[in-house]
Structures are given as structure tokens and as C-alpha cells.
Amino acid sequence: MTKILSFNVKEKIKNFYLDLLIESIEQRPRLELQDGNNYLFVSKYTNELYDIFISLCKKHLNSFTIKSLNFKTYCCLSDKNFQFNINQWHNHKKTGTIIGVLYLKIPDKKENSIDFKLNNKIVKYEPEPFDLIIFPNYLDHRPHSSKTGKKRISINIELQCKESSEHIFHEL
Numbered sequence: 001m002t003k004i005l006s007f008n009v010k011e012k013i014k015n016f017y018l019d020l021l022i023e024s025i026e027q028r029p030r031l032e033l034q035d036g037n038n039y040l041f042v043s044k045y046t047n048e049l050y051d052i053f054i055s056l057c058k059k060h061l062n063s064f065t066i067k068s069l070n071f072k073t074y075c076c077l078s079d080k081n082f083q084f085n086i087n088q089w090h091n092h093k094k095t096g097t098i099i100g101v102l103y104l105k106i107p108d109k110k111e112n113s114i115d116f117k118l119n120n121k122i123v124k125y126e127p128e129p130f131d132l133i134i135f136p137n138y139l140d141h142r143p144h145s146s147k148t149g150k151k152r153i154s155i156n157i158e159l160q161c162k163e164s165s166e167h168i169f170h171e172l
Helices: 017-027 046-060
Strands: 005-008 038-041 073-078 098-105 114-118 121-125 131-136 141-143 152-159
Touching (some): 017 038, 017 073, 017 098
Antiparallel strands (some): 005 131, 098 131, 114 121, 114 141
16 A cells, blocks of 8 residues: 655754745746646755655655756645646656655645545545655645635655656555
């Protein structure tokens, strides 16, 4: 069975958390220019985020070799002005092998959860601020939007590896 790993990284990002929030809000495209749920997020803390992510992956997953050091992050920001399509299930098979989502701001963990399809069942994960979840690229999922004026902000982090995600997540 595929496992979704979750870690609270508050202590690891506390020194630059507010900067991440400011950067994510400042970089959000104007609504009429936004295409899809995510936008490229260029942070001065990208390397720090990847250091945290890679360290956790190496500690808790099977061995892997990073194929690409072209590290990019994407931000997913929703509020009453921008809603996700709740029927839009997706995965990351085309973009990465190991997927991470860092939750910066969650107005309501029940309302702003994320659904995963695990063994033909829908499993709801209710993130807390500072949670970093790690899962394989093939896992279908869908985030739930913030429907209020309060922002839901998460950052997507991915690793491209030489090994398959099935190997990396095997027997976890």
C-alpha cells in the first residue's frame, strides 16, 4: 500500500516562513492571467526547501539517485477569488518522481484538505500549517480550495530520480 509521509517542518523554516508567505502572495499572477491552479514560484529559499525535502526523503524512503538538479517550486494559492476545480484529480507522473507539498497557510484543515486515491478509496488528509507531505508521483490527488477571504497557500516541491517511484516507495 502506498504511504503518504507527513512531517511538521516548523522549526526548519521558522526563520524564513514570513518571507515565503510574502513571496508567494507577491508572485501570484493577476487572476485574469492565471492559468491553472499553480504558478511558478521563484523563492530565494528554494535551496533551503530542497535541502529539507531531500534530507527527509533520504531518511524515510528507499535509496534513490537524483536525476535533475534543476530545482523548481510551484505555489498553489486559493481564496474566495480563485477556486480549484474539485473534480480535477491529477498526479505528477510527467514532472517528478518524489512529490512534496509544504503547507504554509491553511485557514481550515477540514475545508482545505487534500484527497488522495489509495487502492480505489478516497483518503482525506487534513494538513496543518508547516506540514510537508511526501508521496509518489503516480498518486492521484485533488486539493480543496479556500472559499473565504483567507488564503490557502502551499508549495509544490519535486525530485526527478533515476529509480522509479514504485522502487523508492516500495514496502513503506
